[in-house]
């Protein structure tokens with residue numbers, strides 16, 4: 001019991017939320033920065049280049065939004081997301097059909 005309490009106090013130290021931590025894109029668990037695969041769920045983490053691209057994109061969207069085109073961009077984003085969602089659904093349906101029609105998986 002005393003050990004657990006002592007650990008809890010140690011975790012409340014300032015280094016607990018250091019900048020060297022990141023979060024899994026799959027399950028949201030804390031991971032050390034630079035981790036390629038989550039040790040909790042196995043999701044591959046985006047590397048720094050991808051993150052930087054995403055950040056740049058977000059910045060550009062923000063800058064455009066500030067010039068008064070926010071509504072238009074929101075509409076575009078919604079349309080893009082809807083299209084991506086349809087494509088993902090379509091791909092999933094194809095995969096399921098393929099699994100049903102095709103060979104049984106070998107265990």
Ligand SMILES: [Zn+2]
Nearest residue numbers: 024027038041
């Ligand atoms: Zn994970």
